Amino acid sequence: MAPGLSASCLTLRASNRVSLNERRAATLVVHKSTKDIRKLYNKFARDYDRVEGTFDVLSGVGRRRDRWFRRARGRVLEVGAGTARTIEAYSRADLVVLTELSDKMLRRASERVNDTRIVERIRFLQCDMQLLPFADRSFDTVVSSQTLCTVTDPLRALQEMGRVCKRDGIILLSEHGLSDRHTRVNALLERYTDLSVTHLGCHPNRDPETLALAAGLHVVQVQRSLLGIFIWMELAP
Ligand SMILES: C[S@@+](CC[C@H](N)C(=O)[O-])C[C@H]1O[C@@H](n2cnc3c(N)ncnc32)[C@H](O)[C@@H]1O
Numbered sequence: 001m002a003p004g005l006s007a008s009c010l011t012l013r014a015s016n017r018v019s020l021n022e023r024r025a026a027t028l029v030v031h032k033s034t035k036d037i038r039k040l041y042n043k044f045a046r047d048y049d050r051v052e053g054t055f056d057v058l059s060g061v062g063r064r065r066d067r068w069f070r071r072a073r074g075r076v077l078e079v080g081a082g083t084a085r086t087i088e089a090y091s092r093a094d095l096v097v098l099t100e101l102s103d104k105m106l107r108r109a110s111e112r113v114n115d116t117r118i119v120e121r122i123r124f125l126q127c128d129m130q131l132l133p134f135a136d137r138s139f140d141t142v143v144s145s146q147t148l149c150t151v152t153d154p155l156r157a158l159q160e161m162g163r164v165c166k167r168d169g170i171i172l173l174s175e176h177g178l179s180d181r182h183t184r185v186n187a188l189l190e191r192y193t194d195l196s197v198t199h200l201g202c203h204p205n206r207d208p209e210t211l212a213l214a215a216g217l218h219v220v221q222v223q224r225s226l227l228g229i230f231i232w233m234e235l236a237p
Pocket residue numbers: 034037038041052079080081082083084085099100101102105127128129130144145146147150151152
């Protein structure tokens with residue numbers, strides 16, 4: 001069996017109607033540099049919660065993401081934490097390190113966190129998730145929420161998540177990307193990718209599941225919703 005491929009992944013593959021090659025083709029295209037992404041999110045920071053919050057409520061994605069991340073425990077690292085929308089899910093954590101590229105997003109995160117019950121267990125760090133400043137195997141849980149669509153090199157970012165996660169730790173992702181079941185939906189996502197990258201730095205035509213496998217991570221479980229576009233993954237290093 002190829003490295004990073006578990007039996008459960010192969011089962012998942014067999015049931016997919018959109019071919020792996022078709023999805024892989026869109027995976028590694030780079031449109032914006034890390035510097036561009038930082039600038040973009042510094043600008044977006046003021047309106048981010050309003051825009052994303054509305055979508056979260058209407059789609060039900062916000063509630064589901066909170067449930068998904070409630071399993072975070074021990075020493076928790078969140079990469080690309082944005083404005084810390086996930087913070088309420090971390091009540092079982094001993095320590096939460098929120099990292100983010102954009103200083104303006106991080107400032108919003110610290111404002112939000114001041115109101116939470118676990119404020120003393122939270123640390124902030126501005127850093128690049130493609131080059132995490134942490135020792136190997138230093139976290140029990142590594143979390144990412146909707147960062148793989150934005151980060152310049154998602155493969156590198158996933159490899160870093162795998163490196164800093166303890167051997168018996170978990171990596172929890174809440175992401176979006178190509179559908180595993182609807183070719184027409186994927187054609188639409190491809191069509192709007194340029195527009196989305198230009199204004200939001202977001203690539204809706206990436207494939208988090210394929211990327212996770214390519215990064216050598218083990219897929220423990222995958223759930224999908226909203227036409228197969230939204231994806232919740234539990235990975236192991
Ligand atoms: C769509 S937002 C998601 C924010 C947050 N995780 C959430 O769910 O609301 C993508 C975030 O990834 C961050 N990001 C992009 N590239 C990054 C990088 N190289 N290192 C760290 N964060 C990055 C952006 O600054 C932005 O805050």
